[in-house]
Amino acid sequence: MSLDLKKLIEEEGLLFTLPELAMKINSIVNDPEGTFEDLAEVISRDVGLSIQLLKIVNSGLYNFQEPVGTISHAISIVGMVQLRDLAVGSIIINTFKELPSQTISMKSFWEHSIATGIAAQTLAIYKKELNPERFYMAGLLHEIGRLVLLVKFQADIDKVIQQNYNDATPAHIIENNLLEVDHCLIGEALLESWNLPKYQQEVVRYHHNPMESEKFSVEASIVHFGDIIAHLLNHSKSGEHYIPQIAVDAWGNIGIPVEMLPTILRVVAERYEEVIASYFA
Amino acid sequence: MxxxxxxxxxxxxxxxxxxxxxxxxxxxxxxxxxxxxxxxxxxxxxxxxxxxxxxxxKESVVTEEERDKYSIPEQISDALLINAIEECSHLFKLNDVNVPLTKEFFRLAVGYTIRNHPDVEPFDVT
Incomplete structure (x- = not known):
């Protein structure tokens, strides 16, 4: 590869730095000595974030019987890892919500990303994956590399979008032809620079071709189909005009009967309406 | 007309x-x-x-069988169904809709395209 991805991300400096709060939250969860109380304390200090997280935990994403009123309570029922994912996800969305772009509306971008996260999590639940919640974050971030492209190569991205529409060629292929890099690779590099888990990095890299992931092809397949479902439900405004190529072979990794799809889509559509309100009230 | x-x-x-x-x-x-x-x-x-x-x-456009396949409510006109099928055929340009899995995704996409239509009362896409 002729482009140095690490350098590319570093050059953008602060813009693509994960805010300190997210770094702190991430490091507490990664630290074997980090405790439940440490995490609750750090999150609770940010009132806006705490309110947003409580809204999400009380939304249809979880369907808890009793309302959850505090961050400590939220951690005790969803777990530290999952609350970390929700918190870091919220911080990333809030950080990049205002990214100036004439090409792609940031609201649409995140709506599609959130729909993908919900769809991936729902597929994981029906697949009876352990910790299906972790797929929310993986789905949420699957297109994050596109934001770097938008900032760094604005004019080229306009061309990519135009060519994607005119020639019906997948965007990542045009990006590769034009820039020798694509949003999948950049996303992987960005998540690596943020010290997010390895499986999330791989999922972002292989969300268009999940069977090529050596270690995490199941995870990548779940997010791949989450992305397809988000497109189907009409949240397809992330810069791709067409429904991406469906990796039919990867459906075997999901192992859910095709007849379940209508039910899964209905669940995703219902959850989406509730969750989206937590982010864009 | x-x-x-x-x-x-x-x-x-x-x-x-x-x-x-x-x-x-x-x-x-x-x-x-x-x-x-x-x-x-x-x-x-x-x-x-x-x-x-x-x-x-309007009689000539969609067969009974075709309507059943998409299982959409009676009040949805054939014309609306045909518009949705056309729109989805365009969106599925990168895919082969003869593959069974893709065919099911396509069928559901048509259902949701109609459901998302501002003038259509919400219904369950099955």
């Missing part, structure tokens, strides 16, 4: 183009079957006549 005066317009007839009021706001989209409530809306907005599909035009 026949132009029908408002007093001759009946539920079940299907506008062949968008019904637009003077200020440009769309009242009924083309392809959406006229319902009882539409008649008073049109009257309120001073619409005197609209263009609808002729009997033969």
């Amino acid at each position: 026949p132009i029908i005066k408002l007093n001759k317009l009946r539920p079940g007839m299907i506008p062949s183009s968008n019904v637009v009021e003077l200020n440009g706001r769309t009242l009924i989209l083309s392809g959406v079957k006229i319902q009882e409530k539409h008649l008073s809306i049109l009257k309120k907005w001073g619409i005197t006549q609209i263009e609808v599909y002729g009997e033969d035009e």
Whole structure:
């Protein structure tokens, strides 16, 4: 590869730095000595974030019987890892919500990303994956590399979008032809620079071709189909005009009967309406 | 396509183009079957006549079997279904819809395209 991805991300400096709060939250969860109380304390200090997280935990994403009123309570029922994912996800969305772009509306971008996260999590639940919640974050971030492209190569991205529409060629292929890099690779590099888990990095890299992931092809397949479902439900405004190529072979990794799809889509559509309100009230 | 005066317009007839009021706001989209409530809306907005599909035009479009496949509510017109199928065929350009899995995704995409239509009452896509 002729482009140095690490350098590319570093050059953008602060813009693509994960805010300190997210770094702190991430490091507490990664630290074997980090405790439940440490995490609750750090999150609770940010009132806006705490309110947003409580809204999400009380939304249809979880369907808890009793309302959850505090961050400590939220951690005790969803777990530290999952609350970390929700918190870091919220911080990333809030950080990049205002990214100036004439090409792609940031609201649409995140709506599609959130729909993908919900769809991936729902597929994981029906697949009876352990910790299906972790797929929310993986789905949420699957297109994050596109934001770097938008900032760094604005004019080229306009061309990519135009060519994607005119020639019906997948965007990542045009990006590769034009820039020798694509949003999948950049996303992987960005998540690596943020010290997010390895499986999330791989999922972002292989969300268009999940069977090529050596270690995490199941995870990548779940997010791949989450992305397809988000497109189907009409949240397809992330810069791709067409429904991406469906990796039919990867459906075997999901192992859910095709007849379940209508039910899964209905669940995703219902959850989406509730969750989206937590982010864009 | 026949132009029908408002007093001759009946539920079940299907506008062949968008019904637009003077200020440009769309009242009924083309392809959406006229319902009882539409008649008073049109009257309120001073619409005197609209263009609808002729009997033969709407009969010829979708087979019973095709409608069953998409399992969409009765009040959805054939024209709306056909528009949705066309729109989805365009969106699925990168995919081969003859592959069984893709075919099911396509079928559901048509259902959701209709469901997301602003003039359609929400229904379960099954």
